[in-house]
Amino acid sequence: MKSQLKGGAILSYLGLFINSAISLVYIPIMLQVLGKEEYGLYILATSVVGFLAVLNFGLGNALIRYSAKYRASKDYEGCYNLYGMCFLIYSILGVLAFGIGMILINNIDTLFSLSLSENELKKIKILMMIMIIGVSAEITFGIFNVIVLAHEKFIFQKALVIITSLLNPILVLPLLLLGYNTISMAVVTTSLSFFTIVINMYFSLKIIKVRFNFKKFDRTLFKEILTFSVYIFLNLIIDKIYWSTDQLILGVYSGTAAIAIYTIGTAFTGYFLGFSSAISNLFLTRVTTIVVNGKVGDELSNLFIKVGRIQYIIISFVLCGFIVLGEEFISLWVGEKYENSYLIALLILIPLVSSLIQGIGGTILQAKNMHKFKSMVFLSIAIMNVVLSLIFVQFWGAVGAALATGIAFTLGNTIVMNVYYWKKIKIDIPRFWKNILMMSMPMIISVILINKLNSFYTVNSWGMLIVKILVFSMFYISLMWYVALNNEEKALVSKPVIKLISKPFNNRNDFKVDN
Incomplete structure (x- = not known):
């Protein structure tokens, strides 16, 4: 367990560093190849579809909490009932996300007709369709990623995140340099989502060996999970409203170039x-x-x-x-x-x-x-x-x-x-x-x-x-x-440095005198 926590923490910081490095290299190339308008259009589509991601309702935290409770008491049957019930909930939410996404696509002309050209409106619909498929699948099968976390397989989970982070630019950059546009970016990103889903599914079913019991639907537990998740769901909505709405407003009134400029500033x-x-x-x-x-x-x-x-x-x-x-x-x-x-x-x-x-x-x-x-x-x-x-x-x-x-x-x-x-x-x-x-x-x-x-x-x-x-x-x-x-505060800095410098000398036996 300690090794999982330590390894997961190290990989978390490594992932943060890798994502930062990728952004520094990746974003300028995208802007140069795509231009402000095309890049801004991609960000706008991502922002709109991103609101659908909150429809996972924050169930992951509840699933981890109750899974730990059942496993601690060795009630594995209760755990499998929990997984079965949550899989049904995730599936319904995934279908709901897809349905709302289709409604959004049908109303894009009304939302952005003032700022987007006819060609941009057509392209954003294609981008959103591809992204909606990915988000809906992530919600539907998101339970497998949560199961990996619930079983504290942090090293595997963080390593998978790092691998997909690296694969995205490796696959996208050659396509951009060959003349492909944002649609190819959306296809690659969605494909990587399915790749992650399949890997998590395999790991959960074959390595962790979890089972799903769909025979018993515990209404009391269902109410507890919803009550627990409402507060998390509210925070997800607030976070999305605060950090993602500006791009939508700019899309309505100012166009895609303004979105690109704003996105660079908020990066x-x-x-x-x-x-x-x-x-x-x-x-x-x-x-x-x-x-x-x-x-x-x-x-x-x-x-x-x-x-x-x-x-x-x-x-x-x-x-x-x-x-x-x-x-x-x-x-x-x-x-x-x-x-x-x-x-x-x-x-x-x-x-x-x-x-x-x-x-x-x-x-x-x-x-x-x-x-x-x-x-x-x-x-x-x-x-x-x-x-x-x-x-x-x-x-x-x-x-x-x-x-x-x-x-x-x-x-x-x-x-x-x-x-x-x-x-x-x-x-x-x-x-x-x-x-x-x-x-x-x-x-x-x-x-x-x-x-x-x-x-x-x-x-x-x-x-x-x-x-x-x-x-x-x-x-x-x-x-x-x-x-x-x-x-x-000076000691917080100086003590680790002094310890690091003095450590090689403390381990040396060069000055010991043999008897």
């Missing part, structure tokens, strides 16, 4: 979210222990500030680097035609910082069973984002959509949630922001000085950009070390 959001969540998850046990023992107030505030400072050290470094060098990076990466992508990224990332450095707040709310308020806030800002985007897009296009997202996030996740943490959870929010403000001095100084450097040396090659990144990194890290970090 950096995922990296920032990954940096934050990786740290927050490490403190889940600590937070739960504090809450269970009733030790709130100063102890919870101290932990909130401690974790927030550590997150800010990393987030501010990445954000500061992007502020001073992001525009040049995007120009080298995808071309000067995407200059607005830099502004779009800043409008979303800067308001996002507050949420990222307070990621442990969500963990605290879960430990205190008070997370419903945050869900309601997120639902409110998701709706606000849609309303503001509908207005702003008509004036400022893709930049307007990003501005709406930034405003909604600032009002909901920064202002409302900080007041809630302060007044309801009794976390010392004023002291938190005082700490963050003091730590921001190296960031402000670095931005000013590196921008001054930018005025003298314009980047026109990757080599020059790498030199600037190194200069910025050394300057920023030095300032942060001597100005902002406390002794405990």
Whole structure:
């Protein structure tokens, strides 16, 4: 079990690195071969069909939970009844997804007639049909992927994800270079979905050797699963509304080129979210222990500030680097035609910082069973984002959509949630922001000085950009070390380094004297 967890964790980070590397290489080639309009059309189709994916209803979490319960009590017959019932539910949801997808295709002309040409409308229908088949199949047979996770076969599951991630560009790039378009991309992606389904099905039936019992339908268990899944389903909907609606609105009012520009700008959001969540998850046990023992107030505030400072050290470094060098990076990466992508990224990332450095707040709310308020806030800002985007897009296009997202996030996740943490959870929010403000001095100084450097040396090659990144990194890290970090934070960095350096010497026996 420990080896599965450790291997799965290593492969998770490896997969994150591989996906990031693939994006850096893959996206510029796609843009160059396809052009903004064709690429934007593909993203629009993906965004529309992506809403169907929420129809898995979040059943996977419930299936894992109840599967573990039955297996712990060695009630294998109950486990097989659970699998049979969930397979029927997944199948119904898959058919439902396909039916809704067909309704969407039949109404595409009405939705996007203002911004898409007749040829684009025809092509997006083909793209959506291919993608809908894939999504419907993924929902219908998604139970096999969940079974693999429920049996804690993390190494196999993560390895399969990495393999499919690598296969996608390996298969698509030759087709693009031979002159094929986005339809070939959709066919490859859907084919890989079926490949994953077949592999998971084989692994579940032949290696894990699970069985499905369709004879008994437990109504009580069915109600429990639905009750458990409703909250997860709500979060899936909120997430889709917040992060995917802007592309649809741009598709209605601004066209496919605006979608491409917006997508490049928002591509950096995922990296920032990954940096934050990786740290927050490490403190889940600590937070739960504090809450269970009733030790709130100063102890919870101290932990909130401690974790927030550590997150800010990393987030501010990445954000500061992007502020001073992001525009040049995007120009080298995808071309000067995407200059607005830099502004779009800043409008979303800067308001996002507050949420990222307070990621442990969500963990605290879960430990205190008070997370419903945050869900309601997120639902409110998701709706606000849609309303503001509908207005702003008509004036400022893709930049307007990003501005709406930034405003909604600032009002909901920064202002409302900080007041809630302060007044309801009794976390010392004023002291938190005082700490963050003091730590921001190296960031402000670095931005000013590196921008001054930018005025003298314009980047026109990757080599020059790498030199600037190194200069910025050394300057920023030095300032942060001597100005902002406390002794405990310095120890977090220095102790592992000292241990790594001293380890080879500790293992040597060269200086031992034989008797």
